[in-house]
Amino acid sequence: MNPKIKWLRDKINMENMQGMIISNPVNIRYLIGVEAEGVLLITRKENFFITDARYIEEVQSILTINDGIIVNNIANISRDDYENFFLFCENVGFEENYITYATYKKYMQRYKINNFEETENLIEKQRMIKDDEEIGFIEKACYITDQCFSHLCEFIKIGKTEKEIAYEIENFFREKGADGLAFETIVASGKNSSKPHAVPTDKKIEAGDPITIDMGCKYKGYCSDMTRTIFAGYVPVQIQKIYDLVLKNELQTMREYKDGASIKLASKMVENDFKLNGYDLVHSLGHGVGLEIHEMPFINGKNDNTFKTNMVVTNEPGIYVPGQFGVRIEDTVLITKSGCINLTKSDKNYIIVDK
Amino acid sequence: MNPKIKWLRDKINMENMQGMIISNPVNIRYLIGVEAEGVLLITRKENFFITDARYIEEVQSILTINDGIIVNNIANISRDDYENFFLFCENVGFEENYITYATYKKYMQRYKINNFEETENLIEKQRMIKDDEEIGFIEKACYITDQCFSHLCEFIKIGKTEKEIAYEIENFFREKGADGLAFETIVASGKNSSKPHAVPTDKKIEAGDPITIDMGCKYKGYCSDMTRTIFAGYVPVQIQKIYDLVLKNELQTMREYKDGASIKLASKMVENDFKLNGYDLVHSLGHGVGLEIHEMPFINGKNDNTFKTNMVVTNEPGIYVPGQFGVRIEDTVLITKSGCINLTKSDKNYIIVDK
Numbered sequence: 001m002n003p004k005i006k007w008l009r010d011k012i013n014m015e016n017m018q019g020m021i022i023s024n025p026v027n028i029r030y031l032i033g034v035e036a037e038g039v040l041l042i043t044r045k046e047n048f049f050i051t052d053a054r055y056i057e058e059v060q061s062i063l064t065i066n067d068g069i070i071v072n073n074i075a076n077i078s079r080d081d082y083e084n085f086f087l088f089c090e091n092v093g094f095e096e097n098y099i100t101y102a103t104y105k106k107y108m109q110r111y112k113i114n115n116f117e118e119t120e121n122l123i124e125k126q127r128m129i130k131d132d133e134e135i136g137f138i139e140k141a142c143y144i145t146d147q148c149f150s151h152l153c154e155f156i157k158i159g160k161t162e163k164e165i166a167y168e169i170e171n172f173f174r175e176k177g178a179d180g181l182a183f184e185t186i187v188a189s190g191k192n193s194s195k196p197h198a199v200p201t202d203k204k205i206e207a208g209d210p211i212t213i214d215m216g217c218k219y220k221g222y223c224s225d226m227t228r229t230i231f232a233g234y235v236p237v238q239i240q241k242i243y244d245l246v247l248k249n250e251l252q253t254m255r256e257y258k259d260g261a262s263i264k265l266a267s268k269m270v271e272n273d274f275k276l277n278g279y280d281l282v283h284s285l286g287h288g289v290g291l292e293i294h295e296m297p298f299i300n301g302k303n304d305n306t307f308k309t310n311m312v313v314t315n316e317p318g319i320y321v322p323g324q325f326g327v328r329i330e331d332t333v334l335i336t337k338s339g340c341i342n343l344t345k346s347d348k349n350y351i352i353v354d355k
Numbered sequence: 356m357n358p359k360i361k362w363l364r365d366k367i368n369m370e371n372m373q374g375m376i377i378s379n380p381v382n383i384r385y386l387i388g389v390e391a392e393g394v395l396l397i398t399r400k401e402n403f404f405i406t407d408a409r410y411i412e413e414v415q416s417i418l419t420i421n422d423g424i425i426v427n428n429i430a431n432i433s434r435d436d437y438e439n440f441f442l443f444c445e446n447v448g449f450e451e452n453y454i455t456y457a458t459y460k461k462y463m464q465r466y467k468i469n470n471f472e473e474t475e476n477l478i479e480k481q482r483m484i485k486d487d488e489e490i491g492f493i494e495k496a497c498y499i500t501d502q503c504f505s506h507l508c509e510f511i512k513i514g515k516t517e518k519e520i521a522y523e524i525e526n527f528f529r530e531k532g533a534d535g536l537a538f539e540t541i542v543a544s545g546k547n548s549s550k551p552h553a554v555p556t557d558k559k560i561e562a563g564d565p566i567t568i569d570m571g572c573k574y575k576g577y578c579s580d581m582t583r584t585i586f587a588g589y590v591p592v593q594i595q596k597i598y599d600l601v602l603k604n605e606l607q608t609m610r611e612y613k614d615g616a617s618i619k620l621a622s623k624m625v626e627n628d629f630k631l632n633g634y635d636l637v638h639s640l641g642h643g644v645g646l647e648i649h650e651m652p653f654i655n656g657k658n659d660n661t662f663k664t665n666m667v668v669t670n671e672p673g674i675y676v677p678g679q680f681g682v683r684i685e686d687t688v689l690i691t692k693s694g695c696i697n698l699t700k701s702d703k704n705y706i707i708v709d710k
Contacts, residue, residue, distance in 0.1 A: 036552075053637035054551040057677050094456075101459040102451040102473070118457070167529060174522060196409040197391075282408035322412050 001068035004031045005047055007126065012042065012093055017117055019043050019086050020093035021107060026291050027095070027123040029221065032069055034059050040069075043085050050074050083112045093119040121296065128288055128296050129310045134222060135334060138289065138312050141178065141217050141224035142332050142343040148172045148215065149228060149346045156353045158207055158232050162187040162200040165213070173217040182216035182223035183293045193229065193326040196283055196318060207233035210325050211353075216293060216332075223293045225314050226344045227330035230351040240350075242319050243327050245277055247348055249317045250329045253285065257315060257333055257340040263303040270317050271301060279319045286314040289332055311335040312343070356423035359386045360402055362481065367397065367448055372472055374398050374441050375448035376462060381646050382450070382478040384576065387424055389414050395424075398440050405429050438467045448474040476651065483643055483651050484665045489577060490689060493644065493667050496533065496572050496579035497687050497698040503527045503570065504583060504701045511708040513562055513587050517542040517555040520568070528572040537571035537578035538648045548584065548681040551638055551673060562588035565680050566708075571648060571687075578648045580669050581699045582685035585706040595705075597634075597674050598682050602703055604628055604672045605684045608640065612670060612688055612695040618658040625672050626656060634674045641669040644687055666690040667698070 001009075008031060012020050022028055022040040028049075029035050036059050038051030050072045051059055063069050086092050094107060096118040108116060130138065148169055155168055166185045173181065188198035190209040198212075205211060214227040229243065249270045256266040267285040274281050286299035289312050297305060299313060307313070313335065318328030331344035356364075363386060367375050377383055377395040383404075384390050391414050393406030405427045406414055418424050441447050449462060451473040463471060485493065503524055510523055521540045528536065543553035545564040553567075560566060569582040584598065604625045611621040622640040629636050641654035644667050652660060654668060662668070668690065673683030686699035 053635070058550050058552070096457040096460075097455055099456055100452055101449075101454055101456050104456040105451075167526075171522075171526075195413055197413070280408070 001047075002032060002066070005042070005068065008123070009042060011122060011126075012119075015093070015117075015119075015122075017091045017093045017119075018089035019091075020119065021111070022095065022123065023103070024095050024098040024123070027098075027127075030123065030127055030291055032063065032067060034062055038074075041085055044089060046070055048072055048085070050077060079110075082110045086111050086113055089114065091115045091117045093117045093122070095119060095123075097121055097124075124296050127290055129308060130290060130312055130334075131310075134290065135310065135312065137220045137222035138224060138332065138334075139343055141182070141219040141222055142226070142345075144173060144176045144178050144217050144219065145215060145224040145226050146344060146346050147176060148217075149213075149226070152213065153230070153351060153353055156205065156211065156230070156232070158205050158354045161202050161204050162189055162192070163202055165205075165211075166200040169213075169215050178217035178219050179221065180218055182218045182225060186212065186214035186227075188212045188326070189232070191323060191325065194320050194322055194324055196320055196326065196328070205232045205354075208236050209233075210236075210239055210327065212326060212328055214328065214330065216289075221291055223289050223291070224343070225289050225293060225316075225330060225332050226346065227316060227318075227328045228346060228348070228351065229327045229329065230353055232352075232354055234352060234355075235350050239325055239327065242279075242321070242325075243350065245274070245279070246317050246319055246327045246329050249273055250315055250331070250348065253315045253317065254331075254333070254340060254342065257307060257313070257335055259307055259309045259335060259337045261307050263297060263299050263305050263307060264301055266307075267299055267301045267303070274317075274319065281317065282320060283318065284316075286316050286330075288313050307335045309335055309337050356402075357387060357421070360397070360423065363478070364397060366477060366481075367474075370448070370472075370474075370477075372446040372448045372474075373444035374446075375474065375477075376466070377450065377478065378458070379450050379453040379478070382453075382482075385478065385482055385646055387418065387422060389417055393429075396440055399444060401425055403427055403440070405432060434465075437465045441466050441468055444469065446470045446472045448472045448477065450474060450478075452476055452479075479651050482645055484663060485645060485667055485689075486665075489645065490665065490667065492575045492577035493579060493687065493689075494698055496537070496574040496577055497581070497700075499528060499531045499533050499572050499574065500570060500579040500581050501700050502531060503572075504568075504581070507568065508585070508706060508708055511560065511566065511585070511587070513560050513709045516557050516559050517544055517547070518557055520560075520566075521555040524568075524570050533572035533574050534576065535573055537573045537580060541567065541569035541582075543567045543681070544587070546678060546680065549675050549677055549679055551675055551681065551683070560587045560709075563591050564588075565591075565594055565682065567681060567683055569683065569685065571644075576646055578644050578646070579698070580644050580648060580671075580685060580687050581701065582671055582673075582683045583701060583703070583706065584682045584684065585708055587707075587709055589707060589710075590705050594680055594682065597676070597680075598705065600629070600632055600634070601672050601674055601682045601684055605670055605686070605703065608670045608672065609686075609688070609695060609697065612662060612668070612690055614662055614664045614690055614692045616662050618652060618654050618660050618662060619656055621662075622654055622656045622658070629672075629674065636672065637675060638673065639671075641671050641685075643668050662690045664690055664692050
């Protein structure tokens, strides 16, 4: 049997469940490597993937006998079949953070489940800890992203638009063999940089603009995430102080990122230092990165957990002055036993393009 | 007040509700034109949009006093505020098809709601009927897609890869002013065309290949959707029969698409004709198109509703011979009182590229 399914079966057994319904496509991708609409059923003795005619051929070409997954066409499953899947199961788990209230009600009716148990992100929590193959894919995605950044430092000139830069990023990723974007690229220049989630516009880069570039690609399904705020022509004096404060905190955070360290504390340190200087940390300090661009752990002042070896997370403090400008610096980082390894290698000092 | 919000307030009143929580971002985009994470609360007297610091500035720049929406930063809302939103409300609606089971439980606790009512896709149903502005945007998206198809008929040559063609499509959309892709483009050649949902690969186009291209762009948020199966060099004899059968059914379906006609019947006619010829219709005959690429109405043999004037839907019969090839032909269509208007203008007869 596929080792991730084996892990899951052991885990649900330990939690006194005899089955589980997995509906979240990212979790299904993680467990069995399949990207198709469908639902994965872990029953007392067997594992079923129920999909529809559009995907049957492809799914069967990916799964092997060693995966131990029975593939079913949803069109061939009768009402009795549904009722039999979890016969003799006391407790069956479901993904309460993924399925809608309406689907919950439908599952309750369809599967005739005795006790339908919330599984509290069982699989998402396992996904936090990356194996060697996953780390390799993320490293590759980060490497392509670093290359892209080097290219941009030459490519960006005064007069280019934010959209032109965003398109260049996407094309670069493709040419270098990435699957595509990990998320919609942010290129926010001048005043636009004051919006943490700005969308690229037709605004042209002007001399003195800060340019915040938040970008990432996917490689074999796994994401990278980096942000730099760079400058066109020169670094305006009033931005320097804030840039230095953000960078200081980013570097300091790197020393807090290690196995066993408090996630809450890492976030609180930045929040406090920003407050002392009259600013707020208006978004999370970071998040896990993997098959999803934002996944567990979420690094903020409310997370009571600790960092663990082989988590991959971002470190991304930012300060935004409404209507004026913003600065964010972000790396993708691998947590290790004694500290962390920065998978994003690009320079973080002042970078001036089109000098 | 914004007329869509006014419609919604009247509608929920008619359904004997005094409030509603709207969480689906597409519905929020539809109602108030805002693309930001957050939740829209319709309360007895007021309308609130609760978002976070990342979006406050942008949302406030989009909404005007005439919208009648109070924008709140989630960080400033106390437990009491939450309890007060729906004070004196008997029935409050929620989107049972959007919010997760976990969010449902959270809302129940947070808002202290007496009776939390399922709203059965109230807003999604309204979104089915497009107004003039929406139709204009979809027409424009379809026009760009037709232009793209003309370009592809010149661009595609034997030896080009599926991925190269997919990238060309995306670049073309951008150059012509589309927001971007409406969905991941399908370019499936030769045997790959037998998978209705194939992902573009590095396979090169070969002489005699059928090439199924399923593509669409977004314009001002609204989608287009078209599919053509074209041929490289020549049309293989064994595919002609199936092509003709698919095309015959696509054209016949156009005559069934009109205000008041049965959705189920349109689908059953194609199913039956395919069956008579020894094939199955393995996916829906079509779906609504709007802010989402797949939205209501879903055109299949289980839908008991009728077509209505100003719905925009696809017409996309397809036949797939596993391991061999597939043919799909798809247009985006506006339903009118007396029939329908095909918004996709591209040719549907045999198209041979690189002759």
